[in-house]
Amino acid sequence: MAGHPKHQNSSCQQCGQETPAELLAACRAAGLRRTQLLENVLEVLRTHAEPVKISGLLQARGIRGTCDPATLYRLLQRLETKGLVRRIGLHERAAHFTLHRAHHHDYVVCRECGDVATLKMDCPVEKLENEVGRRTGFREVYHELQFYGVCPKCSARSA
Amino acid sequence: MAGHPKHQNSSCQQCGQETPAELLAACRAAGLRRTQLLENVLEVLRTHAEPVKISGLLQARGIRGTCDPATLYRLLQRLETKGLVRRIGLHERAAHFTLHRAHHHDYVVCRECGDVATLKMDCPVEKLENEVGRRTGFREVYHELQFYGVCPKCSARSA
DNA sequence: TTAGATGCAAACGATTTGCGCGGAA
DNA sequence: TTCCGCGCAAATCGTTTGCATCTAA
Numbered sequence: 314m315a316g317h318p319k320h321q322n323s324s325c326q327q328c329g330q331e332t333p334a335e336l337l338a339a340c341r342a343a344g345l346r347r348t349q350l351l352e353n354v355l356e357v358l359r360t361h362a363e364p365v366k367i368s369g370l371l372q373a374r375g376i377r378g379t380c381d382p383a384t385l386y387r388l389l390q391r392l393e394t395k396g397l398v399r400r401i402g403l404h405e406r407a408a409h410f411t412l413h414r415a416h417h418h419d420y421v422v423c424r425e426c427g428d429v430a431t432l433k434m435d436c437p438v439e440k441l442e443n444e445v446g447r448r449t450g451f452r453e454v455y456h457e458l459q460f461y462g463v464c465p466k467c468s469a470r471s472a
Numbered sequence: 473m474a475g476h477p478k479h480q481n482s483s484c485q486q487c488g489q490e491t492p493a494e495l496l497a498a499c500r501a502a503g504l505r506r507t508q509l510l511e512n513v514l515e516v517l518r519t520h521a522e523p524v525k526i527s528g529l530l531q532a533r534g535i536r537g538t539c540d541p542a543t544l545y546r547l548l549q550r551l552e553t554k555g556l557v558r559r560i561g562l563h564e565r566a567a568h569f570t571l572h573r574a575h576h577h578d579y580v581v582c583r584e585c586g587d588v589a590t591l592k593m594d595c596p597v598e599k600l601e602n603e604v605g606r607r608t609g610f611r612e613v614y615h616e617l618q619f620y621g622v623c624p625k626c627s628a629r630s631a
Numbered sequence: 632t633t634a635g636a637t638g639c640a641a642a643c644g645a646t647t648t649g650c651g652c653g654g655a656a
Numbered sequence: 657t658t659c660c661g662c663g664c665a666a667a668t669c670g671t672t673t674g675c676a677t678c679t680a681a
Contacts, residue, residue, distance in 0.1 A: 346656075421604060437600065459615065459617075462613035505679085507636070542672075
């Protein structure tokens with residue numbers, strides 16, 4: 314299930330290293346006000362290994378019931394504009410988000426149930442970003458790599 | 473503009489090689505009926521280097537005015553299910569489509585204007601699909617790689 | 632003749648926007 | 657005190673669905 318919260322850190326050594334205080338400081342530096350919602354959103358994103366969607370955030374402990382969806386959309390927009398959060402497309406209707414400064418990850422998405430798994434492998438593409446910029450004239454290039462397939466659970470079910 | 477039709481073939485040697493008749497035959501083999509709309513959609517996809525979205529198809533020559541949006545959505549669903557067309561996520565609200573059997577491409581997307589450019593370079597990831605499957609237990613793995621940045625036009629405008 | 636395609640209209644889910652109020656700086 | 661962020665409600669946009677009709681096979 315792409316939605317259900319898994320309150321766990323990735324086993325990736327480079328993730329979950331930023332403290333809440335550091336994250337908050339980065340937001341303040343970007344001109345955002347210190348809000349309960351902001352703190353809660355950062356904490357949820359920080360403690361999830363997989364990208365989180367808005368519906369997930371809306372149900373998260375500390376957020377559920379305390380905030381209007383529109384407010385959350387606006388906050389995430391602000392965070393994305395400031396480069397603090399990254400919006401990820403995973404073929405679902407709903408957008409997913411991760412902390413922008415987190416270690417880069419690639420994902421495998423099940424095309425039946427939508428489950429998202431984080432790949433623990435070196436990204437083979439990171440080095441190409443500069444080359445792509447050079448070839449196309451695009452600036453500030455970053456990338457997004459997803460694999461799609463059928464997850465073990467779903468293959469089992471249809472077998 | 474991500475939407476406007478560019479009736480051109482890619483300079484990629486391996487694309488645009490399937491004839492309309494071959495495509496149609498593949499659809500027939502998949503159990504689809506030969507329809508004017510089907511032929512027109514295939515032709516538009518075949519002659520576009522970049523992925524096309526539904527709003528683009530709806531405005532395309534030969535299609536505009538002749539078909540209901542719902543019908544087009546249904547057709548593309550059928551085509552995707554049969555593996556004849558591939559749905560691509562490009563961070564826009566609207567899904568994009570390409571012919572599934574076309575040579576695989578990766579894209580650069582402008583995060584300001586949404587313009588999509590096709591990368592003419594060897595895909596560095598294709599070989600990893602099997603490995604990802606082995607590591608994660610996912611089956612029928614394929615991938616999608618996109619680069620994001622600011623296109624030359626948009627960087628010029630903001631400068 | 633008959634299952635698959637279509638048009639039309641209504642439903643849906645994700646996201647955005649206008650507006651007036653309340654709270655962080 | 658002054659903006660920024662908020663809740664609420666309505667509007668938008670892409671997409672899906674139900675149903676009666678039509679048509680390719």
